[in-house]
Amino acid sequence: MPPAFFSVDPHRGVPLYAQLTDQIKRAIAVGALGAGERLPTVKALAHELKLNANTVARVYRELERDGIIASTPGRGSFVRENGAVGEMRRAATDTATRAVNDAVREARSLDVTHDEISAIVNASIARWYSGEEK
Amino acid sequence: MEYVELLRARRALIWYGAILFSCVALGLALAFKDGPPRIQMSHASNPMIPVQYLLAGAAFGPLILAAFLAVGLDAEYKTVAITWTRPISRLAIAIRYVAVDGGALLAAWVLTLVAVFAVVFAIGIGKYLVIGPQVGTFGLLVFGAAVMWYGLVVLVTTLLPGRGNAIAGGSWGYALIVPGLASIPFPPLLHQAMVALNYLNPMAYIGNQGSGSHPLIIGTIPQHAIATWLIGLAAVAIATQVWTKREVPA
């Protein structure tokens, strides 16, 4: 049983390792995976998600390289204590950056002006961040 | 891998044995219908039944099974996914197959001989049995005929893959028709060809040993015994070699 729900869609054109990496980062970002929490083994997660183990291993390798998890031979992989908070932040901003970039790029190509897009973004911020300190 | 052929041979022997047993049982039941049969061997002053007639008669068993068992090796070509993915060399597979078949032919002969002797003694004519000269050689000859039949069918089916049953059936046609063709007064050259075909006919080697008024093929019993075994074993040797080099078609 994985510690959080992961589901990858192999039929999408997005690489499976990217899908899974995103989901693990997101699970850390929203707190579904806490600092020090143990991740399932590569085999177990591959079996669970019906994915090739090489794909899962690649995800773990990249997460480890980015300092998000630590793997100890024989003990498994854990969400890093000190890394978790920072990576939570980074995972969150990564996700946000990508979403905003896609939106702005499309807006630009639709001839939405600089002022208009600023207004849209500010309105969106005002809507979702109402009553919060900056 | 010879396990499959073992099962095939067992199945064939069970069928053959069952039919043989029913025939013998039926025959004996009819013979004993009105009490023990009284058989008069009256046509001669000193009646006798040469044992080699019984040996030849019992060769019927292996002769029937020869063609049937011989198609087994070729049939493996429909299951190469299993047969040729064993960690055993193909030659070893083929040799084991042939060995199983040889054993089955021998078993069929012994089985038939037992049945024939049982009948002979049951109806009370056992006392007329005589062991003639060359009985051992003759035994080798009649079994050699079955070996030859087996070998030729194995060879032809291996050369012409996937037509096993047609070839096995055709071998019977060959065995029965070719002697007749040799007695038709064809023009000399064709006649000689027809006669020559009989040298590849196992039946000709057995049928030739009777009164011999009009011998199909020349030669003595020992020569014929050697010929049947040589032809049979050579055919098997070539067939197993060909089989190992066979390719699955496109």
Add this chain to the structure above:
Amino acid sequence: MIAISGLTKRYQDVLAVDDVSLEIPSGSVCGLLGRNGAGKTTAFKCLLGFTRPDAGEIRFDGEPLTPATFLKLGYCPERPQLYGWLTVAQHLEIVRRTQPGYDAARAKELIGTFRLDARKKAKRLSKGQQTALSLIVALAHKPSLLILDEPASGLDPVMQRAVLDLLIDAATAGSTILISSHQIGQIERAADRVAIMRDGRIVLAGELDDLRAGAKIVEATFEGAIPALDGFAGVSRFERAGLTVRAFANGETDAVARHLGELGGRGVRVLDRNLEDLFLDAVSDGGTP
């Protein structure tokens, strides 16, 4: 590991397999895709020694094929090749007698997975059950090299899932698997690399995730007329529909998107391409990337 280099097989004047090279490392599942007649089955026949290739070299864990290779190699044929008159149990007996690595417990487990009746004769099995029995015969000695030609044909979705499980678990345990299938969904999950064959040649091969990551479509719509599409790097081809252009990009898409924008393109968006798209593209006429 399975390594194929320069494999060529000619039937009369048809090149069934044309200079195919492919390397599948241990623990990897390689999906071999292609339309019927593309040469997949012929390639398998060469690998297994059922037919002699005209050229090329094939190595299993570094060694050429010998009878001993089959101690660790399992094969499931495209169409079941079973002894119709033998039972399921007798088929396994063949394996038990010939494979020292035969695992009775494993065989029993697999029979249970596919709900086969061990006493049934092969000719009495349904098409799917025959496929299942072929798979069990291929797997019962726990081979580390697997060659599977359409191992899911005729299976119901639940059993297809079971096959998927088998493959993933075998690969996780370090097996090398070469599998051909028309079911792209199955390949998408189980395989970590693919090779696409067309007319005997491999037209696209690589790690599946790299192919997914590299192949994108950048779409843009123009006003009035589509301008000359010059100066694009990393675009294999363009497709046009009315005033909309699709650029098939391999790799970085930002530059392509920006360039299309500079040419006056509107509604620029980046579309992902899945394996099915890549496959159809590779095997369609004139679409070789």
